[in-house]
Amino acid sequence: MSRGAAAGSWQAARIVLQREWLLAVRRPAQVLQPLAFFAVVTAMFPLGYTPELAKLRAIAPGVLWVGALLASLLALEHLFREDASDGTLEQYVLSGQSLTWLLLAKTIAHWLLTGLPLTLMAPWLGVALGVPLSAATGVMGALALGTWTLSLLGSIGAGLTLGIRRGGVLLSLLTLPLAVPVLVFGAQATELAIVGDSPTAALYLLGSLAVLGLTLAPLAAAAAVRIGLE
Amino acid sequence: MVVLYSLQLAAPVAELVDATDLKSVGRKAVPVRFRPGAPQLCMSSLVVNNLTVYRGERAILSRVSFELGAGRALVVTGSNGAGKTTLLRTLCGLIEPEDGELHWRAQKLSFRDAEYHADLAYLGHEAPLKMDLTGRENLRGLVGLRRKVDSRDVDAAFGEMQATSFADRAVRTLSAGQRRRIAFAALSLLGATLWVLDEPVTNLDRAGEALVQSLLTRHLSNGGMLLAATHQPLGLEASLCDSLVLGTVPA
Numbered sequence: 393m394s395r396g397a398a399a400g401s402w403q404a405a406r407i408v409l410q411r412e413w414l415l416a417v418r419r420p421a422q423v424l425q426p427l428a429f430f431a432v433v434t435a436m437f438p439l440g441y442t443p444e445l446a447k448l449r450a451i452a453p454g455v456l457w458v459g460a461l462l463a464s465l466l467a468l469e470h471l472f473r474e475d476a477s478d479g480t481l482e483q484y485v486l487s488g489q490s491l492t493w494l495l496l497a498k499t500i501a502h503w504l505l506t507g508l509p510l511t512l513m514a515p516w517l518g519v520a521l522g523v524p525l526s527a528a529t530g531v532m533g534a535l536a537l538g539t540w541t542l543s544l545l546g547s548i549g550a551g552l553t554l555g556i557r558r559g560g561v562l563l564s565l566l567t568l569p570l571a572v573p574v575l576v577f578g579a580q581a582t583e584l585a586i587v588g589d590s591p592t593a594a595l596y597l598l599g600s601l602a603v604l605g606l607t608l609a610p611l612a613a614a615a616a617v618r619i620g621l622e
Numbered sequence: 623m624v625v626l627y628s629l630q631l632a633a634p635v636a637e638l639v640d641a642t643d644l645k646s647v648g649r650k651a652v653p654v655r656f657r658p659g660a661p662q663l664c665m666s667s668l669v670v671n672n673l674t675v676y677r678g679e680r681a682i683l684s685r686v687s688f689e690l691g692a693g694r695a696l697v698v699t700g701s702n703g704a705g706k707t708t709l710l711r712t713l714c715g716l717i718e719p720e721d722g723e724l725h726w727r728a729q730k731l732s733f734r735d736a737e738y739h740a741d742l743a744y745l746g747h748e749a750p751l752k753m754d755l756t757g758r759e760n761l762r763g764l765v766g767l768r769r770k771v772d773s774r775d776v777d778a779a780f781g782e783m784q785a786t787s788f789a790d791r792a793v794r795t796l797s798a799g800q801r802r803r804i805a806f807a808a809l810s811l812l813g814a815t816l817w818v819l820d821e822p823v824t825n826l827d828r829a830g831e832a833l834v835q836s837l838l839t840r841h842l843s844n845g846g847m848l849l850a851a852t853h854q855p856l857g858l859e860a861s862l863c864d865s866l867v868l869g870t871v872p873a
Contacts, residue, residue, distance in 0.1 A: 397769060397770050398740070398768065398769050399766060399768050399769050404767045407762070407767055411752070411755070411763045414759060415752060415754055415755065418754040418792075419754055474752075478748065478751065478752060478753070479746055479750030479751075480750055480752065482714075482716060482746065482750065483744075483750045483764055483767070484767070485714075485716060485739075486714055486739050486742060486743070486744050487767040488736050488737075488767075488768060489736070489767055490736065622717050
């Protein structure tokens with residue numbers, strides 16, 4: 393029996409991230425779908441509401457945020473589902489590594505593959521809604537923090553709905569109410585950035601939510617996944 | 623649901639068991655119980671006492687006790703629905719038991735202790751493989767969570783399971799038996815002492831069964847332990863195997 397040195401936490405996290413990246417490369421559709429959804433939804437507003445940029449600019453924060461929120465919810469459904477059905481989550485539980493830690497690595501991978509691209513897309517989609525490119529930093533900062541918190545919140549919901557056959561709708565119902573503070577402060581930060589004010593205060597609040605999520609959500613997600621696997 | 627119990631105990635602990643403790647309650651055959659306080663534990667052994675698992679109101683397992691010494695195998699048999707998989711999953715800490723204690727290497731642990739999990743490897747009905755990755759990528763992902771492996775070890779493991787020819791194909795394109803071989807190649811690299819296997823030889827062809835048999839034999843001869851639920855004979859030497867029969871009573 394060959395017994396190499398035991399793997400440390402960092403190696404385990406790296407393995408999880410590498411694996412998620414490889415899977416994303418092999419299955420690009422799953423990564424691209426939420427991004428395409430976000431683009432299509434925001435593109436609908438100039439067509440359906442008004443082509444006047446001044447009016448669009450007034451609703452732009454709401455449109456961008458609701459679009460990004462729904463797009464990341466689409467992706468959340470896949471966060472743990474395949475891993476649960478093919479037995480990967482069981483192997484995570486039994487790996488001797490902290491499940492909380494492995495799920496955090498997985499959630500980080502999820503954010504890098506959905507939240508981050510959504511964040512990077514937002515200023516360009518914002519242009520169609522009359523958002524000046526000068527607001528890009530504020531828009532992206534807010535969305536980066538917001539989608540990150542949402543990924544963490546979603547990991548709890550995704551864990552809880554593991555045992556349910558079609559848990560997608562339930563996952564949305566569980567996660568969206570929790571995402572309300574993120575939406576409120578995120579839209580406010582975006583609004584301020586668009587009108588040219590400093591969004592710092594709202595960004596701080598978003599940042600505190602992100603840190604709170606980082607400290608508590610992985611623990612809750614691990615507990616939820618254990619229940620979901622039973 | 624009743625647990626019938628028939629188990630020859632591993633030699634070092636056998637004399638510590640109080641045979642008169644075998645009782646019958648109603649129609650239930652009650653498992654062997656250990657005298658409380660007796661120094662019953664030997665190093666590198668697994669002792670499980672009074673394991674009881676409920677699913678809702680229904681008892682799936684009722685007071686199952688057994689133990690397993692180094693270099694020995696426990697073969698769990700029983701009809702469909704007798705609770706074989708539940709037993710294995712509970713032992714792995716994937717299901718919370720109602721009652722029952724675990725002693726691992728003379729320490730009382732919970733079924734969810736990371737220390738215990740680090741010594742344990744579980745292989746369920748389905749090989750835990752990602753369809754879109756190749757066998758090699760899957761193996762690196764599974765083993766890498768536990769220990770560092772170099773590519774020579776990986777090649778050797780695939781060679782041993784005669785899986786080298788399809789190790790670099792996406793698992794999606796492999797047959798169930800080929801997936802099983804990849805899972806066993808990963809298992810052999812995990813470095814776990816206790817292997818918990820659910821129907822290990824399902825889907826394997828004759829050659830595959832023989833390979834698994836020699837892998838299991840070597841694991842036992844290296845002091846490993848094996849707990850397997852199976853309908854098919856594993857081909858292990860009878861003197862190394864104990865048997866645990868889970869059974870249902872007609873309603």
